Amino acid sequence: MAAVTETIRQVEQVTTDRYKYGFVTDIEQETAPKGLSEDIIRFISAKKEEPEWMLEWRLEAFRVWQTMKSPDWAKLKFPPIDYQDAYYYAAPKKKPQLNSLDEVDPELLATYNKLGIPLDEQKILAGVVAVDAVFDSVSVATTFKEKLAEAGVIFCPISEAIRNHPDLVRKYLSSVVPVGDNYFAALNSAVFTDGSFVYVPPGVRCPMELSTYFRINAQNTGQFERTLIIADKGSYVSYLEGCTAPQRDENQLHAAVVELVAHDDAEIKYSTVQNWYPGDEDGKGGIYNFVTKRAACRGDRSKVSWTQVETGSAITWKYPSCILQGDHSVGEFYSVAITNNHQQADTGTKMIHLGRNTTSRIISKGISAGLSDNTYRGLVRIQGKAENARNYTQCDSLLVGDRCGAHTVPYIEMKNPTAQVEHEATTSKVSEDQLFYCRQRGIGEEEALGLIVNGFCKEVLQVLPMEFAVEAQKLVAISLEGSVG
Amino acid sequence: MTAPLLEIDNLHVTVDGREILRGLSLTIGAGEVHAVMGPNGSGKSTLSYVIAGREGYNVTEGSVRFRGEDVLEMEPEERSHAGLFLAFQYPLEIPGVGTNTFLRTAYNAHRKAHGEPELDGMAFLKLVREKTKALGIRDEMLKRPVNVGFSGGEKKRNEILQMALLEPALAVLDETDSGLDIDALKVVAEGVNALRAPDRSALVITHYQRLLSYIVPDHVHILADGRIVRSGGKELAIELEAKGYQDLIREAA
Numbered sequence: 001m002a003a004v005t006e007t008i009r010q011v012e013q014v015t016t017d018r019y020k021y022g023f024v025t026d027i028e029q030e031t032a033p034k035g036l037s038e039d040i041i042r043f044i045s046a047k048k049e050e051p052e053w054m055l056e057w058r059l060e061a062f063r064v065w066q067t068m069k070s071p072d073w074a075k076l077k078f079p080p081i082d083y084q085d086a087y088y089y090a091a092p093k094k095k096p097q098l099n100s101l102d103e104v105d106p107e108l109l110a111t112y113n114k115l116g117i118p119l120d121e122q123k124i125l126a127g128v129v130a131v132d133a134v135f136d137s138v139s140v141a142t143t144f145k146e147k148l149a150e151a152g153v154i155f156c157p158i159s160e161a162i163r164n165h166p167d168l169v170r171k172y173l174s175s176v177v178p179v180g181d182n183y184f185a186a187l188n189s190a191v192f193t194d195g196s197f198v199y200v201p202p203g204v205r206c207p208m209e210l211s212t213y214f215r216i217n218a219q220n221t222g223q224f225e226r227t228l229i230i231a232d233k234g235s236y237v238s239y240l241e242g243c244t245a246p247q248r249d250e251n252q253l254h255a256a257v258v259e260l261v262a263h264d265d266a267e268i269k270y271s272t273v274q275n276w277y278p279g280d281e282d283g284k285g286g287i288y289n290f291v292t293k294r295a296a297c298r299g300d301r302s303k304v305s306w307t308q309v310e311t312g313s314a315i316t317w318k319y320p321s322c323i324l325q326g327d328h329s330v331g332e333f334y335s336v337a338i339t340n341n342h343q344q345a346d347t348g349t350k351m352i353h354l355g356r357n358t359t360s361r362i363i364s365k366g367i368s369a370g371l372s373d374n375t376y377r378g379l380v381r382i383q384g385k386a387e388n389a390r391n392y393t394q395c396d397s398l399l400v401g402d403r404c405g406a407h408t409v410p411y412i413e414m415k416n417p418t419a420q421v422e423h424e425a426t427t428s429k430v431s432e433d434q435l436f437y438c439r440q441r442g443i444g445e446e447e448a449l450g451l452i453v454n455g456f457c458k459e460v461l462q463v464l465p466m467e468f469a470v471e472a473q474k475l476v477a478i479s480l481e482g483s484v485g
Numbered sequence: 486m487t488a489p490l491l492e493i494d495n496l497h498v499t500v501d502g503r504e505i506l507r508g509l510s511l512t513i514g515a516g517e518v519h520a521v522m523g524p525n526g527s528g529k530s531t532l533s534y535v536i537a538g539r540e541g542y543n544v545t546e547g548s549v550r551f552r553g554e555d556v557l558e559m560e561p562e563e564r565s566h567a568g569l570f571l572a573f574q575y576p577l578e579i580p581g582v583g584t585n586t587f588l589r590t591a592y593n594a595h596r597k598a599h600g601e602p603e604l605d606g607m608a609f610l611k612l613v614r615e616k617t618k619a620l621g622i623r624d625e626m627l628k629r630p631v632n633v634g635f636s637g638g639e640k641k642r643n644e645i646l647q648m649a650l651l652e653p654a655l656a657v658l659d660e661t662d663s664g665l666d667i668d669a670l671k672v673v674a675e676g677v678n679a680l681r682a683p684d685r686s687a688l689v690i691t692h693y694q695r696l697l698s699y700i701v702p703d704h705v706h707i708l709a710d711g712r713i714v715r716s717g718g719k720e721l722a723i724e725l726e727a728k729g730y731q732d733l734i735r736e737a738a
Contacts (some may be wrong), residue, residue: 432540437577440537441591441647442565442598451590455581455630 032089038062041190044089048159048193051166057179061189064180071183074346075375075407076315078288086253088191088224151207153237154199158226161197168199172230176259176296176323184255184290184317188224192257195225200235200266209465211240227258231266233299238269240468252277254313255290264299264326269307271464273472276312281370283342286314293320294350297329297358305332306349307463309472311479314343319377321350324358324386331360334460336472338453338479339372339404348378348409353386353419362393365457368404369480375407382419389416395425398456400449400480450477488553489514490686491536491655496547498528498535505531507711508547513655516683520697520722521690523708524730529690530574532708533659536688537571538564551655566598568654572644572661579631584643587631588613592650616649620676638669645676656680657688662696674699694726709734 032043041062045055070081148155154165162169179189196212212227231237254276260268270293279286289312295304306320322331333349351360360380368374374397382389397406408425430452438448454461454476464472491513498506505528513519523529535542536549538561549556556564579587592612593603604612617624622642632640641661648656658677662670677687677700689700697705697719705721706713709730714737715721725733 431577434577434579436537436539436561437573438579438587438591439561440565440571440573441587442562442594442651443591444562444594445560447590447594451582451587452579455579458581 031087034087035084036062036086036088036191040088044191044193047089048162050159050162053166053170054162057173058190061179061186062191065183065186065190068180068183068186074317074377075373075409076317076344076346078315078344081253081288083187089193147207151204152201153204153206154197155210156197158195158197158228159193161228165197165199168230169197169228172228172259172261174259176261176294177257177292182292185257185292188226188255188257188292192224192226195227195256196229197227198229198237198239200231200237202233202235202263204232204235206235206237209238209240211242223252223254223256225256227256229259229268229270230261231263231268231302233263234265235263236267236269238465239271240465241270241272242275242468252286253288253290256292258291258293258320260293260295260304262295262297262299262302262304262329265301266299267303267305268295269305269465270295270320271468272306272308272310273464273468273475274308274310274312274316275475277314278312278341278343279314281341283314283371286343287312288315289313289318290315291318293318295320295322295331297322297324297326297331297355299329300326300355301328301330302326303330303332305334305463307334307460308336308347309460309464309468309475310335310337310345310347311475313345316343316345316347318347319349321352321379322360323352323354324360324389325354326358327355328357329355330358333360333362333364333378334463335364336367336457336460336476337365337374337376338367338476339369339374340479341370341372343370343372345373346375346377348376350379351381351391353380353382353389353391356385356387357389358386359390360392362391362395363459364393364395365460366395366397366406366408367400367453367456367480368397368406369400371403373405373407375409377409377411379411379413380421380423381411381413382416382421384415386416387418389419391419391421393421393423395423396456397425397427398453399427399429400453446477449480453477453480490517490552491688492548492550492553493536494548494550496535496549497545498531499543499545500531500541504545505711506535509708509712510547511706511713513686513688515654515686516681517704518681518687518689518700518702519704519706520700520702521688521706521708521713522692522694522722522725524734525692527708528711529692529708530659533571533657533688533690536564536657537561537569562594563598565651565653566595570648570651570653570656572641572648572656572658574660574663576632576635576640576644578633578635580633582631583627584629584631585610585613585627588627588647588650591647595651613646613650616646619679620646620649621672622646637664638666638672641665641669641673642676645673649676649680652680652685654684655686655688657690659690660692661689662691662693670696671699694722697722707733707737709737 032040041058045058177185180186198210200206229239262268276287276289297304304322310316324331331351337345337347339345349362362378364376366374366376376395380391395408399406406427410423412421434452435448454473457476461469461472489512493509493511496506496509544557551567589609596603661673702719705717705719707715714734
C-alpha cells in the first residue's frame with residue numbers, strides 16, 4: 001500500500017537525525033598504539049598497575065583467543081573484523097585517580113550532563129542512585145562510595161578492585177564466564193580496561209540502585225568492559241546499566257563480559273538500557289555489540305533477574321543467561337529488542353537448570369522495523385538432577401512495515417522427566433486498522449505507534465526500576481519514530 | 486441559512502478498483518440525526534470509512550465537506566480534531582494499553598490540537614469518571630487494555646464513552662447495533678441520546694429499524710447500490726420494516 005512505502009520513507013528521514021547522543025567530547029586521550037599483541041596487553045596491565053597474576057591471566061586469555069574463531073551461528077551478517085586495526089586502550093589523559101568529582105575533567109562532566117547522567121552528588125542524592133561512569137575504557141568516578149561503604153557494599157571500578165580486593169576478584173573472576181568460553185569473552189579477558197565491581201556482603205540489602213553509564217567516545221576504539229557482581233548470602237542488589245556512543249562512520253566494537261554470582265537467598269536484579277549508536281539509515285557505522293552476560297545462581301533460593309531494553313547497536317549478539325545451580329533458585333529474563341533500518345539483533349537467553357525445583361521465566365518482545373532483522377535465540381536446558389524444574393517462555397514478535405524480519409529460535413533440552421517447560425510464541429504486525437482506530441480518536445500516527453508498541457512491551461517495561469522505566473518508554477517511541485506501516 | 490454541517494456531493498468511491506459508492510449525496514444540518522439504512526453490500530460501511538479517512542478508499546469523484554471544509558484533504562486525526570467521530574462496527578483491540586491511558590492520550594491530543602493545555606492524570610480521571618457514571622459504565626473497565634477481552638456490548642459501550650469524552654459535532658455510528666442484545670442496545674442508545682444537542686449531529690448507519698426505535702432520527706435515507714434511492718422522515722424506517730428492502734428499492738427505481 002502507498003501508506004506503507006510512504007511511512008517507510010519517513011522512517012528513513014527521521015532516523016538520520018534522531019540519534020541525539022551522537023556528539024563527541026574533545027578530551028585529550030592517552031591511547032596505546034593500534035593493534036593487539038602481548039605487548040599491548042602488558043601495556044594495559046602496566047597502565048592499570050595490575051599485579052602479576054592479573055597479567056598472567058590476561059596473557060593466558062590472549063593465547064586462548066588466538067586459537068579461537070569468531071562464531072558464525074547467529075543470524076547476523078557483518079564483514080570480518082580486523083582486530084589489528086583498533087585501539088585497545090584509550091583513557092582520558094588526566095589520570096582519574098580522584099577523590100571527589102571536583103577533580104574530574106570539566107569537559108567530561110559536561111559530557112555526562114549532556115547524557116543526562118546525574119553525576120553531581122546532589123542529583124544523585126535525590127535519585128538515590130550511585131553511579132560509576134565508564135568513559136571509553138576507564139572508570140571516571142564512582143559516586144556515593146562512602147554511603148555504600150557504611151553498608152559494607154563495595155562498588156568501584158574493577159581495576160581498583162583488582163588492586164584493593166584481590167582475593168574477591170581472584171575468587172570470582174571468570175568463575176561464571178571462563179576465559180575461553182567464547183571468542184569475544186576471551187578477547188575481553190585479554191584486553192578489558194575497566195568496568196564495575198560490586199560486592200554485597202551477607203544479609204545486606206544494598207541501600208540504593210547501583211548504576212553504570214558506558215560511553216564509547218574515541219575513534220577506532222573498542223570498549224571492553226568487565227563487570228563482576230557478587231551478592232553474598234541473603235543480600236539484594238539492583239544494578240542499572242546505560243550505554244551510548246557518538247555517531248561515527250566506521251563500526252566500533254563493544255565486547256563486554258558481565259558475571260553475576262548469587263549465593264544462598266541472594267537476589268540480583270540487573271537492568272540494561274542499551275542505546276549504542278545503531279548506524280545511519282544506510283547501515284553505515286554503528287556499534288558491534290558482542291556481549292557475554294551470565295549469572296550463576298549458586299546458592300539455594302537465589303534469584304537473578306535480567307531486564308534489557310535493546311534499541312541501539314548495528315549488531316547485537318547477546319544472551320544474558322542464568323545457571324540455576326542452587327535448589328529452588330530462580331532465573332528471569334525480560335527483554336525488549338527493537339531494530340530499525342539495517343540493524344541486526346540476535347539476542348535471547350540461556351536458562352540452565354541444574355538444581356532441584358529451579359524455575360525460570362523468559363519474556364521476550366522483539367520489534368522489527370525498516371529493513372532490520374530481529375532474532376530471538378533461547379536455550380532452556382533441564383539437566384538430569386533438576387527435579388521438578390519449571391520454565392515458562394513467551395516470545396512475541398511485532399513487525400512494523402513489510403521489509404523487516406522476525407525470527408524465533410528456541411532450543412529446549414530436557415533430561416529430567418519431572419520438568420515442565422512451556423513455550424509460547426506469537427508474531428503480529430502493527431495493523432493499519434489499529435493505527436486508523438487511534439488516529440480516528442485524534443492520536444497522531446507516530447504517537448499511536450508509540451502507544452501500541454509500548455503496550456506490546458508492557459510486561460517487560462513494568463519490571464524495570466522506576467528510574468529507567470520512563471526513559472525506556474520514551475526510547476521505545478523514539479526508536480520507532482516515523483516507522484509506521 | 487447557516488452552512489450545513491456535513492455536505493456530501495455526488496461521491497464516487499472505489500475499493501480495490503471496484504466502485505462501491507456511485508454518486509452519493511447527503512446533507513446533514515446542525516443538530517440533526519440522520520439514519521442511513523441499506524442492505525448488505527450497499528456501501529454503508531464504505532460511507533463511514535470515507536468520512537473518517539481510512540486508507541484504501543479511493544474517491545474518484547465528488548466531495549465531502551465538513552463545516553464547509555474539504556474533509557478529503559485532511560488526515561484522519563485532523564478530522565477527529567475537527568469534530569468527526571466514528572463509532573466502529575468492530576472496535577480494535579490494543580493489547581497492553583490501558584483504556585484510561587488510551588482515552589487520556591486521545592483527549593489530550595484534541596486539547597493540544599485546539600491549543601489548550603493537556604489534562605494531568607488526576608484531572609482526567611475525574612472527568613472520565615463523570616462520563617462513566619453517566620453512562621453506567623464500571624470504572625474497572627478503565628484499567629483493562631483497550632477492548633481486549635471485552636464482550637460485544639462492552640466494546641460498543643467503550644465507543645460511546647469515547648464519544649462522550651470527545652464530544653464530537655458529528656458522530657457516525659457504523660452498525661453500532663450489530664451483535665448487541667436489547668439491554669446493551671438501550672445503553673448505547675441512551676448514550677447517544679444524552680449527547681443530542683442543537684449543535685451536535687449524528688449519522689446512524691444500520692441494517693435494521695430496531696436501533697431507530699431508541700435513537701429516533703429526523704431523516705431516514707435508503708442506500709442501495711452505492712447511492713441514496715429514497716429519503717424521508719422517521720416513518721420511512723417503519724415502512725421499510727414492513728415492506729423489506731427489495732420492495733422499497735424496487736419502488737424507488
